Amino acid sequence: MSTLLKPETVDHVRDVVAWAAAEETPLELVGSGSKRSMGRPGNAAHTLDMSAFSGISLYEAEELVLSAGAGTPIAGIYAALQEQQQELAFEPPDYGPLLGLPEGAGTLGGVLAANLAGPRRIKAGAARDHFLGFTAVSGRGELFKSGGRVVKNVTGYDLCKVMAGSWGTLGAMMQVTVKVLPAAEKLRTVLVFGCDAVQGVAALTQALQTPYEVSAAAWVPQTVAAHSNVGYVRESGASVAAIRIEGPGPSVEYRCATLRDQLAPFGATEELHGHNSAAFWREIRDVRPFAEPGDTRVVWKLSVPPQSGAKLATALAAVVDGEFYVDWGGGLIWLAVPEAGTGGNEAVRAAVAESGGHATLIRAPAELRSAVPVFQPQDPGLARLSQRLKEGFDPRGILNPGRMYPGV
Template sequence: MTTFTPTTAQEVLNIVRWAAAEETPLEILGHGSKRGIGRPVQTEHVLDLSQLSGITLYEPEELVLSAKAGTPISEIEGLLAEHNQQFAFEPMDYGPLLGGESGHGTIGGVLCANLSGPRRIKAGAARDHVLGVYAVSGRGEAFKSGGRVVKNVTGYDLSKGLAGSWGTLAVVTDVTFKVLPAAETEKTLVLSGLDDARAAAAMSEAMGSSAEVSGAAHLPEGVAGRFLSGALAGAARTVLRVEGVAPSVDYRIDLLTRLLKQFGGAEIIEKRESQTLWREIRDCHPFTDGTEAAVWRVSMAPTEGHRMVDAFRRAAGANAYYDWQGGLVWLRMEADPEADILRKLIVHFGGGHATLVRATPAVRAALPVFQPQPPELAALSARLKEQFDPRNILNPGRMAAA
């Protein structure tokens, strides 16, 4: 196996042009933190973008940052923190869940996986914050989409089209994102002992209030003890995050406490511990157990999540928790992934999609890891692939069997 490690966009262009001419497939990697997601890619050559690294533009007053695709997200977030700024969409770090280290994901991977976090409903995902890209298509053609400003509406925004394509359409070499001010402080209100249905009612009431909740999750008793080094053990916990300037946060926490009094007494988690908790919720910390046990990321209407899980548990053993504001249910299977049962239940409870984010290579090769598309959408995806990568040289078979 040959590994190419380009350091410039021109070198990336040359490598892809060679691969296209030779019809030689390439596996596209950053630091490999998400390599275990998707079907295993069978190629003789790897295009490793980890040396294509560095922040090329940062204008805090303009709320814009550009970087080469292989730049570690931890490096970027460190710089943003120095200026009290952030990526508002809270990109998840898959590294620990997949047996790797934290902080090794890249900014290019953030876009290509369309990462998001517990603010998903409020702040969107990576595609909602990307301003522009430079990339190389599977045809060996360099192109640019978008720009450096928020208001850029000329033509079709290919930068958003590449979000969630997992490196199957083009090799991104440079990206530009908008950034936003970080909150001065945050607190998390904790309700204890609610079952899944009562927790759903509490979160629904909180989200519909004027408290401007920026994160809501339910951690059933079976997983609650795996957060904050066991500090939440002993009962199910329903957690609600409030962010902003200190007086506003205090007022809104008090408002929530009074509003949710019918659900029992509440405790408050202060800023530092709250930040840790929401990182753990974001990064699926309770299922970061060093195994290859199947883990599903299910995106569906928050109000239906607990009903789907209740029905699913009648057919299969699974642990679950609910990232309500992220619109997610996380499931760790005790045995087989049970993909057919899960996906049928998702349809029954209003629709959505399930992605198998962790499993053995054999299971990932045998199952549709990503949600199968309806025929019309599958045909559109095939035409898009034909336009960008007609020789199928970029991450072939990663999203669907070739």
């Protein structure tokens, strides 16, 4: 019989996990359930709903630190941060609409467990880089913690790093602490029109090699630009390379003006101000180009060396009849492939094997996510380490087993 278990206390969680370990029955960990269709499909009979661990327990803006229940809705976190003009600098994306769900769902724990990061990844890092501490129950039913509530800490192994991006396979997190940072005073985006992918990434690279602290660098083809809600982008009739500049007002103006001069040889330039900039980068962040209603294409996320990105994506898209755009200055490729066969799995894996990096199947029907690897297959040495790490935390394999790799 399938049961939904919703623990409300630490002892509840320990009890449920110890029971499941004794019974050797897998548990599916969920917060709000917004990322349930990501990863390899499981067959857990029981669902461990962590949403009762909700609420901000500590927020000291001047100390740049916030602690909350892992099940705290991310929307609530944003609201609290906004009051103090702060933010999660890693800019967590909202894949809701991409996955056919409403926007604005998700929990803080989910963002961390999936190690998400938005366009600011290139400057500010990912969830892992802002994750300071947690308490969790391991697959042994034991309460354990790591880290703390200070931003600088090397006491013991940094288990926050492995919990980030572990997709609930190592422990059920209850309290989490993250570093928060001031939101920028001003935000602008320099646009360069009409470059192909390779030229576009060359423009992004040049911008990223300046001292102007570019906080996001993306390139979208004309087909993608045409669907933007930002007029300057949609009506350009061209591909768009976009470079975001944030910071104190006078500095942003200076840096934008200088960058526009320097990038002029690549094509006509334009500048988006605050509101349009925010809207554009939300689209990039949340993969909105592939999230239109009725779009059932398979969506891949490829993280590769930035200089390989444009060429790799152009060649790959031609092979799999796909559409793509580029973020992280060339290092992140969002690729949509017609839903047929293996969704381009072989071609994607071959391309990544050559360039280095990894590809993750972000949107695909459950059958495809069962049939082909969702996460990048690992070299044997690394795969063995992953397997043993899993056993160290969850020897009976009851926490989201197989969500990332078979047997992990």
